[in-house]
Amino acid sequence: MKTEQLPRIDTNSVLYKKILPHCRLQAGEIWNDPEGRHRVGCIDAANIDAITALLNNQKAVLAVHDPPYNVHVGNAGSVQLGKTDIEHYIAWCRQWIAATIAVLAKTAGLYVWLGADQNDGFQPLPDFMIMMRAFPELRSRSFITMRNQRGYGTQHNWMAVRQELLYYCKGNPLFNIDAVYTDIPKILRGYYKTIQGVKTENIERSKSPTIRAGNVWVDIQQVFYRREENVPGCYAQKPIQALERIINAGSLPNDIVLDFFAHSGTTLIAAEKLRRRCYICDNDPVFTEITIRRLEHFRETGKTGWQYKNPFPEIAH
Numbered sequence: 001m002k003t004e005q006l007p008r009i010d011t012n013s014v015l016y017k018k019i020l021p022h023c024r025l026q027a028g029e030i031w032n033d034p035e036g037r038h039r040v041g042c043i044d045a046a047n048i049d050a051i052t053a054l055l056n057n058q059k060a061v062l063a064v065h066d067p068p069y070n071v072h073v074g075n076a077g078s079v080q081l082g083k084t085d086i087e088h089y090i091a092w093c094r095q096w097i098a099a100t101i102a103v104l105a106k107t108a109g110l111y112v113w114l115g116a117d118q119n120d121g122f123q124p125l126p127d128f129m130i131m132m133r134a135f136p137e138l139r140s141r142s143f144i145t146m147r148n149q150r151g152y153g154t155q156h157n158w159m160a161v162r163q164e165l166l167y168y169c170k171g172n173p174l175f176n177i178d179a180v181y182t183d184i185p186k187i188l189r190g191y192y193k194t195i196q197g198v199k200t201e202n203i204e205r206s207k208s209p210t211i212r213a214g215n216v217w218v219d220i221q222q223v224f225y226r227r228e229e230n231v232p233g234c235y236a237q238k239p240i241q242a243l244e245r246i247i248n249a250g251s252l253p254n255d256i257v258l259d260f261f262a263h264s265g266t267t268l269i270a271a272e273k274l275r276r277r278c279y280i281c282d283n284d285p286v287f288t289e290i291t292i293r294r295l296e297h298f299r300e301t302g303k304t305g306w307q308y309k310n311p312f313p314e315i316a317h
């Protein structure tokens with residue numbers, strides 16, 4: 001048996017049960033970073049009292065949540081939220097959004113990754129957007145799409161490559177314009193405009209030689225097993241580069257960044273790299289353990305993930 005590799009954990013109940021005894025946190029418990037920066041909780045995002053305890057009397061200036069998108073997911077741990085009716089799903093979302101608002105500062109940003117199931121009326125994206133209108137504290141700001149490289153459904157439909165990201169604000173938070181540029185050089189000339197009697201073209205007027213990301217992000221590489229940041233066993237990892245863009249745009253060093261759906265702990269790693277504090281939770285002890293181990297591994301080795309290697313070397317499978 002190979003000990004170096006690890007298949008997707010959530011759909012493998014034998015593996016899940018082997019890993020569980022190696023997890024530090026049980027439901028309701030919080031891990032405090034020995035370096036005093038971050039906190040990781042094994043907490044249900046909809047439990048407002050537990051979320052308040054996670055914040056430890058502090059407020060966050062930014063939240064970046066990546067909930068399950070109301071699709072069928074593995075159920076090895078019995079705590080995963082599988083596909084449910086849309087009313088039930090949206091009622092659940094309302095609860096963790098209310099918990100978020102309770103722990104956000106007066107001026108703060110909120111990002112939510114979501115999906116639209118093209119085989120099921122595009123749920124839950126539009127339902128979620130409408131639900132959000134009931135929170136007067138939050139203002140819609142941007143509807144971002146990140147383009148994945150690998151898609152699905154290529155033979156009889158347009159290949160599905162989009163990943164949606166909603167941006168809301170509470171008050172008027174920081175928006176750091178320097179964070180919005182990609183590495184893609186500006187090559188198109190044109191868009192002439194006369195400024196103080198002189199005709200200038202867009203490249204002369206612009207603040208950067210590279211293009212802005214705008215609200216369609218085409219420059220971020222999806223995570224797959226050959227990337228250093230890959231975390232074997234996980235199934236829904238977001239690229240660190242995306243989190244770095246969000247965190248740089250909406251927070252300053254030492255600010256608190258929240259994430260209620262840790263999974264592989266991407267937000268925590270991006271926050272550590274950028275010297276923010278990250279308060280993060282997942283209701284599954286296996287994923288809180290992976291999140292803590294990923295931070296420890298990063299601090300020990302400088303590596304952002306395990307590529308194809310096993311984060312639980314003590315488990316032979």
Ligand SMILES: C[S@@+](CC[C@H](N)C(=O)[O-])C[C@H]1O[C@@H](n2cnc3c(N)ncnc32)[C@H](O)[C@@H]1O
Nearest residue numbers: 044045066236237238261263264266282283284
């Ligand atoms: C889409 S994944 C998040 C991926 C993450 N952004 C990353 O880059 O690794 C969703 C996570 O939410 C967790 N989850 C599901 N229901 C939850 C709940 N009620 N409270 C907290 N976490 C939950 C799942 O265990 C899963 O790890």
